[in-house]
Structures are given as structure tokens and as C-alpha cells.
Amino acid sequence: MTTVEKQLLASPKRTWYYLTIAVILILLIGWSAMAVTFKDVNQSGLKIAGNIIRGIIHPDWHLLFNGTKQSVPFLLLQTVAIAFLGTIVGAIVSIPLAFLAASNIVPKPISWLTRLLLIIIRTIPALVYGLMFIRVSGPGPFAGVLTIGITSIGMLAKLYVDAIEELDTRVLESMTSIGCTTFEKVRYGIIPQLMSVFMSVTIYRFDMNMREASILGLVGAGGIGAPLIFAMNGYKWNQVGSILIGLVILILIIELLSNKLRSKLIKG
Known part of the structure; x- marks a missing residue:
């Protein structure tokens, strides 16, 4: 044995x-x-499901390829812009919040209060933020950017905090011993350790924000979601097919690019 x-x-x-x-x-x-029930699935629902499938198989090619502001390419470009700007806003705001939440940087009471704020931000769903900002700024892409920005803060700041708390403090101690200034310690000791992690996390969040930006359009926060819900309410299934095809292709392209960028950052 x-x-x-x-x-x-x-x-x-x-x-x-x-x-x-x-x-x-x-x-x-x-x-x-026990919560799953099929009592509401009737002949009408099955017919609608069949219409959706037929719409995807036979999409509205004119909507998919024309160059107007109502076309799928323009709306997808608007969705990308909302997700990109929202991610940038969220990333910029998250950096100071992350340093305030890091227990190895600031006193514990400040860290605890900042973490509590981040938990509250993460608790509220994106659609609720979208409805709130629509009331403040009116429907449109700007409300979508604000929503994506604030929902990104909760996740990005939390992951930034984890990276900050895992800093190799021996580098900073050695730089202090040779008389480096605070700026030099931040520039040559902290930023090189955090930059690749911050960029990787931000790219991953942008990938997520693309999906959220599409959903936010359903409540009027700009992007591809609003035309999608209008087409569905109007039973224009060929238009629904065109929008879904464009959305799937865009998400796949962005996911492939983001995965490549993140793998390069991690290896680098």
C-alpha cells in the first residue's frame, strides 16, 4: 500500500x-x-416566441446597414460611447475613494466610513439610478453616462482597494531610506504596482458596462435599448432581430478585445 x-x-x-x-x-x-410556473405560457406566448425567432432569422437589413441616426450602427456607437464615458467617469472617481477606503493608507474610521459609502452605492440597482438621473437630467445619453459612472464606482473602488492593500510596502520603505520625496514614492513606488491592475479591472468593467448600457436604454437613458423596446412593443420582430444581431456582434468584438488587452496587462 x-x-x-x-x-x-x-x-x-x-x-x-x-x-x-x-x-x-x-x-x-x-x-x-416551486416558484417556477408555466401557467402563463399559452398559445399566444408560444406564437410570440416563434415570431421573435423568425425576426432574428429574417432581420430588417435596411435598419442594420443604413447610415441614419435611427440605424443599428449609430445606436450601437452611441451605446459604446455611453459605456466608455461612464467607465472613465467611474474609474476617475473610484481612485481617490479607493485610497480613502484602504486601511493601510488612512486611519481605520475613515476607511470604514468610505467602505460603508461604497456598499451603499453597490446596493442600489443600475435601473434605479437610471430612473433617478432621467428625472434630474431628462431622458437621453447623458443620464446613461451618469448611471454607468456611479454604478461603476461601487465595483471599481472595491477592486482598487484590494490592489492597494496588497501593495509591497518594502519598496516604499527602501525609497524612504534613500530620501525620496512623497511625489517620487507615489510616482515610482505606488503607480507602477497599481497601474496594470487598475487598467485590467477598468477594462473588465467596461465590458460589463456595455451590457448595462444596452439595458438602460429600456428606461430612456440612451443607447440601443429604447429602439429595442419600442420595436418589441410594436411587434416589429424583424427590427428586433436586426438590433439583437448588431448587439451580439458588438458584445463579442468588445469581449475579444478586452480579453486580449487584459491578458497583455497581466503578463506585462
Whole structure:
């Protein structure tokens, strides 16, 4: 008998533990399945589902390729702009908040209060922010940029804090010992350690914001979402197909590019 086999035989038996976990999971799955009902699925719903599929198979090619402001390319470009500007706003605001929330940089009471603020920001859904900003600035892309910006802060600041708290302080100590100024320590000691992590996280958030920007259009915050809901309400399934095709292609392209950029930053 090998050493590995002896160790396996000598390990404590946890049969009842695993059995209890399995029973709990089965009960939770069964309880959750009770909320699923098919009573509202009727012939009309199945017909609408078929119309949606036919619309995707036979899209409105004119809407997909013309150059007007109502075309899919223009609306997708607007969605990208909303997501990009919102991500930049969120990233810029997140940096000072992240340093204020880092317990190894500021006193713990300040860190705790800043973290509490970030938790509150993350708690509120993006659609709620969208409805709030629409009331403030009116419907349109600007409301979408503000919404994307504030929803990005919660996630970006949290991940920035994790990166700041994992800083190699030995570098800063050595720079202090040779008489470096605070600016030099920030410029040559902190920024090089954080830049690649910050950029990677920001790119990942932009990828997420593309999907959120599409959804925010449903409440009037600009982008491709508003024409999509109008087309669905008007049963114009060929237009719905065109918009969905354009959206899927755009998301795939952005995801491929963001993955390549993030992998280069991580390797670099």
C-alpha cells in the first residue's frame, strides 16, 4: 500500500457531512423550483416566441446597414460611447475613494466610513439610478453616462482597494531610506504596482458596462435599448432581430478585445 493510499484511508470519514450538504441542496433546489410556473405560457406566448425567432432569422437589413441616426450602427456607437464615458467617469472617481477606503493608507474610521459609502452605492440597482438621473437630467445619453459612472464606482473602488492593500510596502520603505520625496514614492513606488491592475479591472468593467448600457436604454437613458423596446412593443420582430444581431456582434468584438488587452496587462 502506497503512502497516498494510507493517508486516504487514515483521513476522517465525512460521509454524514457530505450527505447533510446534499440533502440541504436538494431541499433548496426543490423549494426554488416551486416558484417556477408555466401557467402563463399559452398559445399566444408560444406564437410570440416563434415570431421573435423568425425576426432574428429574417432581420430588417435596411435598419442594420443604413447610415441614419435611427440605424443599428449609430445606436450601437452611441451605446459604446455611453459605456466608455461612464467607465472613465467611474474609474476617475473610484481612485481617490479607493485610497480613502484602504486601511493601510488612512486611519481605520475613515476607511470604514468610505467602505460603508461604497456598499451603499453597490446596493442600489443600475435601473434605479437610471430612473433617478432621467428625472434630474431628462431622458437621453447623458443620464446613461451618469448611471454607468456611479454604478461603476461601487465595483471599481472595491477592486482598487484590494490592489492597494496588497501593495509591497518594502519598496516604499527602501525609497524612504534613500530620501525620496512623497511625489517620487507615489510616482515610482505606488503607480507602477497599481497601474496594470487598475487598467485590467477598468477594462473588465467596461465590458460589463456595455451590457448595462444596452439595458438602460429600456428606461430612456440612451443607447440601443429604447429602439429595442419600442420595436418589441410594436411587434416589429424583424427590427428586433436586426438590433439583437448588431448587439451580439458588438458584445463579442468588445469581449475579444478586452480579453486580449487584459491578458497583455497581466503578463506585462
